[in-house]
Amino acid sequence: MQLKPCTKCGRPSFYYRAYSGEYLCKGCFVTSIYDITLESIRKNEMIKYGEKVVVGVSGGKDSVSLLYILAKFFKGNEIIAVTVDEGIRGYREEGIDIASKVASQLNVKHVIYSYKNLFSYTIDEIQDYKGKYSSCTVCGIFRRRALDIAARELGAQVLATAHNIDDVLQSYFILLTNGDTERLKSFNPAVERSEAFGIRKVHPFFRIYEKELAMFAMLKGFDFQTVTCPYMQQGIRSEIRDFLNKLEERHPGIKYQLLDTFMQFYSKEHKVEGQYCKRCGWPSKNELCQVCKTIDYLNSNRHKADEQRQ
Template identity: 30%
Template sequence: MLISMWKPGDIKGLPQVKIIQGWRPKTGDALCKECFYFAFETEIHNTIVEGGLFKSGQVVAIAASGGKDSTVLAYILKLLNKRHNYGLSLVLLSVDEGITGYRDDSLETVKQNKEDYEMPLKILSYQELYGWTMDAIVEQIGRKNNCTFCGVFRRQALDRGAALLKVDCVATGHNADDLAETVLMNVLRGDIARLQRCTAIITDAGEGSIPRCKPLKYTYEKEIVMYAYYKQLHYFSTECVFAPNAYRGHARAFLKDLEKIRPTAIIDIIHSGESLSIREDVRLPQLSNCSRCGFVSSQQLCKACVLLDGLNRGLPRLGIGKSSKINRSLAEDEERQKIKMNSAIDF
């Protein structure tokens, strides 16, 4: 079968894909199916080698959600590990956020991936780590800003899981579209600190932290879906029930409009982020460790601990907003607690 036979709407999870006369979305090249496979796999291998993502003998955890990106990542890393003799030990690391009708179903796909790719699997849940599920959090916070909680908790959950498994690196399924969206979001928010590091192919928070890498950094989402579909990989394609209100969705819609006009817009935006330089006199947050949980933070208390504190105190919006406002609220609350304790002692 040739790529020119692919039709719009054929591909699960991405009906907007349009392949006309065999044109590859990323480059515009006309390729048969086998040549597309070779180009796709070779580009990811080159990204891994040129980025120096892995070393022989390392244990690598693949952040697995059951979606197209992590499923293709697991399949590709197993394939390239054997083809090019990387010498890696691969494991799957998954996080159960506690979202009924979404994560419970996608975890079944992750378990199937475990069997298909013969990799060990570790699943951590928000419930066991934080005492909350996303369903319970949404009941408290509503559907606005709920993705803030999920994103912060998920990032730390991956760190906790990686430490538990004692892996050397965590490979995530972030693709080129994801990175371009993140660059746009950080530009719109004026977040210089994140804008500087969001395009890094390896992120390392310093001593004691476990680095993360992005083997799919330059891989287009459309091509990931096509690869998964024609390789008949088992993946989960339903969108999170809480995602429609996410800020990222607006950046994604804007990026898709740009891509229609200029297909290279995705890579162009990533290269712009990579080329960014910050003036020497600009002060950036310094990463250290949270005084409470010990994980990486740019503040005395990490964002996860602040958000969790707010939930447990019945103040779910405590962690939403600027750091200065959050720190002031925490300080005021601690002062009230001290006054209350002293009053109890005097009584």
């Protein structure tokens, strides 16, 4: 298909952005990614001047792009890259290498937080003890806490992660299928409620399509990890991803419409009943937080396995 000239500048275009009806040249496309991201940050007051920002950087295309954009446009803020080491041999090493290389190119401090140190288990090690849980479930619980701990220890006011609109919509559909209407009311995909001791959790890419982030990372020539995690599950999330992509193909812009609709469920006034975990002291819905419960569960399965072996 012959593409029309760039809608913005008239140069030859390389991409038709169906949801907006624009033809874009490479330069204008890259600028548009900056613009959408910066507008999301400004409108939702994600980052204030002078605040310390911890960025979760796995080494994938989204997080590398986020680190790049924050380092480029937020010179008045201290930016720190944090990589979570789940302890997955043959996989995580590459991501750590990429993250540390990109951070040093951008002159950004890079810190690694490992599950082994924080929770005494790696994801490789839980395979025999995870029982009813999937690796992804345990990993998700641990990752959130690891990043919270990092942000708190490093004295950050903001924790930024690279969730894109596709990630956000998948999460919304999972909440719907689980009937989790409480979470629907408290979930703000732009800025998450600060339960971790006042740290603001922000998602500057929440209005950017995954496909366009991949194009952005390629055009910028970033190094990023392309291998997927060996424990990744092709669960309902990937079915929802495919379903949404099919819808978008036939109805360009429907992802934005869905996002805007879902966000209407969010209510600022909706209060989540909260207390502190009696063991670790982190904010929790119950007496014991999810992290402590998970560690208890893994420990008890390990004891059972040890006893059987004797």
